[in-house]
Amino acid sequence: MAEPLPTLKxxxxxxxxxxxxxxxxxxxxxxxxxxxxxxxxxxxxxxxNEDDTSRTLRRQIEALPAEKPxxxxxxxxxxxxxxxxxxxxxxxxxxxxxxxxxxxxxxxGKPYVHGAW
Amino acid sequence: MADSPVTINSxxxxxxxxxxxxxxxxxxxxxxxxxxxxxxxxxxxxxRKIKHKIMVLSGKGGxxxxxxxxxxxxxxxxxxxxVGILDIDITGPNVPKMMGLDGRRLHVENKRIHPAEGHxxxxxxxxxxxxxxxxxxxxxxxxxxLGAIQQFIGDVEWGELEYLIIDFPPGTxxxxxxxxxxxxxxxxMVIVTTxxxxxxxxxxxxxxxxxxxxxxxxxVVENMSGFTVNGTAEPGTSLxxxxxxxxxxxxxxxxxxxxxxxxxxxxxxxxxxxxDEFGVPFLGALPFDPGFVRGGDDGVHRIVSEPDGPSAxxxxxxxxxxxxxxxxxxxxxxxxx
Ligand SMILES: Nc1ncnc2c1ncn2[C@@H]1O[C@H](COP(=O)(O)OP(=O)(O)O)[C@@H](O)[C@H]1O
Ligand SMILES: [Mg+2]
Numbered sequence: 049m050a051e052p053l054p055t056l057k058x059x060x061x062x063x064x065x066x067x068x069x070x071x072x073x074x075x076x077x078x079x080x081x082x083x084x085x086x087x088x089x090x091x092x093x094x095x096x097n098e099d100d101t102s103r104t105l106r107r108q109i110e111a112l113p114a115e116k117p118x119x120x121x122x123x124x125x126x127x128x129x130x131x132x133x134x135x136x137x138x139x140x141x142x143x144x145x146x147x148x149x150x151x152x153x154x155x156x157g158k159p160y161v162h163g164a165w
Numbered sequence: 166m167a168d169s170p171v172t173i174n175s176x177x178x179x180x181x182x183x184x185x186x187x188x189x190x191x192x193x194x195x196x197x198x199x200x201x202x203x204x205x206x207x208x209x210x211x212x213r214k215i216k217h218k219i220m221v222l223s224g225k226g227g228x229x230x231x232x233x234x235x236x237x238x239x240x241x242x243x244x245x246x247x248v249g250i251l252d253i254d255i256t257g258p259n260v261p262k263m264m265g266l267d268g269r270r271l272h273v274e275n276k277r278i279h280p281a282e283g284h285x286x287x288x289x290x291x292x293x294x295x296x297x298x299x300x301x302x303x304x305x306x307x308x309x310x311l312g313a314i315q316q317f318i319g320d321v322e323w324g325e326l327e328y329l330i331i332d333f334p335p336g337t338x339x340x341x342x343x344x345x346x347x348x349x350x351x352x353x354m355v356i357v358t359t360x361x362x363x364x365x366x367x368x369x370x371x372x373x374x375x376x377x378x379x380x381x382x383x384x385v386v387e388n389m390s391g392f393t394v395n396g397t398a399e400p401g402t403s404l405x406x407x408x409x410x411x412x413x414x415x416x417x418x419x420x421x422x423x424x425x426x427x428x429x430x431x432x433x434x435x436x437x438x439x440x441d442e443f444g445v446p447f448l449g450a451l452p453f454d455p456g457f458v459r460g461g462d463d464g465v466h467r468i469v470s471e472p473d474g475p476s477a478x479x480x481x482x483x484x485x486x487x488x489x490x491x492x493x494x495x496x497x498x499x500x501x502x
Contacts, residue, residue, distance in 0.1 A: 055498075056499055057498070057499065057500060058499070058500045058501075058502065059499060059500070059501045059502070060502045061501070061502065088244075088245035089243065089244055089245050091243075091472070093245065119501045121499055121501075126327075127499070137243065137244055137245075137481075138244065138245055139244050139245055139246060
C-alpha cells in the first residue's frame with residue numbers, strides 16, 4: 049500500500065548484528081537484540097503491547113548468550129531465524145525486516161490482538 | 166434471494182428453441198457466462214492475495230482430516246501468519262466446531278461472503294455455515310451442484326493471507342477436482358492417514374488421485390500415531406507396562422520421578438511406509454491425544470489450550486516439514502552469509 053518495498057538481496061550475519069543489503073543500494077545494520085525483540089510470534093508479540101512487559105521481553109533477550117542464528121527463507125516472502133536459545137518461532141516478513149532496518153516500529157504502533165491484522 | 170451467493174439450478178435442462186432474437190433462455194445463458202467470467206476473475210484475485218494454498222485430503226473419513234486441517238492452521242497462526250480455512254467437506258463439515266464457531270451462519274455483505282474468525286484469528290469458511298440445521302445436513306447429501314462450490318469459493322472475501330488450508334471431503338470425489346481447476350497455483354496436498362492397513366490403502370488411492378489432479382503431494386501425515394502415558398513414580402524406579410499386542414514396554418522414572426511411555430495403539434510407521442513407497446515426503450506423526458479437540462464439545466483445540474504441549478510441538482514439526490517443501494523452488498533469491 050505505502051511505498052514499494054525494496055528487495056532484500058543479501059543478509060550478512062555478524063557476531064552481534066546483521067547487515068542487510070537492498071536492491072536500491074541501501075545497506076543497514078540490525079542488531080540481533082532488536083531483531084529478537086521484534087519477534088512476530090504469538091508468544092512474543094503480545095508482550096510488546098505494554099511498556100513494562102515489552103521491557104521484560106527486552107531484558108530476557110539481552111540476557112541470552114550472544115549467538116549467530118541459522119537463517120532460512122520462508123517461501124518468497126519471509127525469513128526465519130533459528131537460535132540455540134530463546135524463541136525461534138517468528139516468521140519475519142520482508143516488510144518487518146525493512147521496518148527494523150529503517151528503525152521504524154515493525155508493529156506500526158498497533159497493539160497485538162489475536163486475529164487483528 | 167437475489168443476494169444469495171449460491172444459486173442451485175433446478176435439474177433437467179430445457180431445450181433451446183431456434184430463433185434469431187435472444188430468447189429469455191439465451192439471455193439467461195449470456196448472464197450466466199458473464200457471471201462465470203466474473204467469478205473466474207475473482208478466483209484469480211484470490212489466487213494472488215493468498216500466498217500458499219494447501220489441500221488436506223484423506224482416503225476415508227474419520228482419520229482426522231479436520232483435526233489436522235485446523236491444527237495446521239492454528240500452528241501457522243501461532244507463528245504469526247495470516248491463515249484461513251476453507252471447509253468444503255459437505256459430508257460432515259466439522260471445522261467450525263473445532264474452531265469455536267459452532268452455529269455460525271454465512272455472513273454476506275455487498276454480495277461478498279465474509280469469513281468468521283476463530284481461535285488465533287484464523288478465518289473460517291465452512292459448508293456448515295450454509296446448513297439450516299447442523300444435525301440434518303440432508304441438503305448436501307444429495308447431488309450438490311459443483312458449480313455452487315465454485316461460486317462459493319469465488320465469492321469469499323479472504324483479504325491477504327499467507328496460508329489457506331482447504332479441508333476436503335474424504336475419498337476421491339469430484340470436489341477436489343473442481344477446486345483444483347478453479348483456484349490457481351495450489352501449492353499441493355497433504356495426505357492424512359492413520360497407521361492401520363486399510364487407511365493406508367486408501368491414502369495410496371489419494372496419492373494416485375493427486376497425480377490425476379496435477380497437484381503435487383507435499384507429503385503424508387500419520388495421525389493417531391501413538392498414545393503417550395505420563396506418570397510419576399519413586400525416582401529411578403523401573404516400570405514395566407503391558408502394551409498392546411502383548412508387547413512389554415519399560416520405562417524408568419527420572420530424577421524428578423516422572424516417566425512416560427508411548428503405546429502404539431495402531432501399528433506405527435505406516436505413514437512413513439506409504440510415503441517411501443510413493444517417493445513423497447513424510448511430514449511427521451501426530452500422537453493420539455484424547456483431548457485433541459475438546460472442541461468436539463466446547464471448541465477448544467489442544468494447540469490453543471496447551472500451546473507448549475507435546476501435541477502442539479508435533480504440529481509445529483509437521484508445519485516445518487510442509488514449509489520446507491514450500492520453499493523448495495520458490496527461492497526468494499536472497500543471499501545469506
Ligand atoms: N490424533 C488424534 N487423537 C485423538 N483423537 C483424534 C485424533 N485425530 C482425530 N481425532 C478424533 O477423531 C474424530 C474424527 O476426526 P476428524 O478430524 O473429524 O476426522 P475427519 O475430518 O477425517 O473425518 C474426532 O472425534 C476427533 O476428535
Ligand atoms: Mg472432517
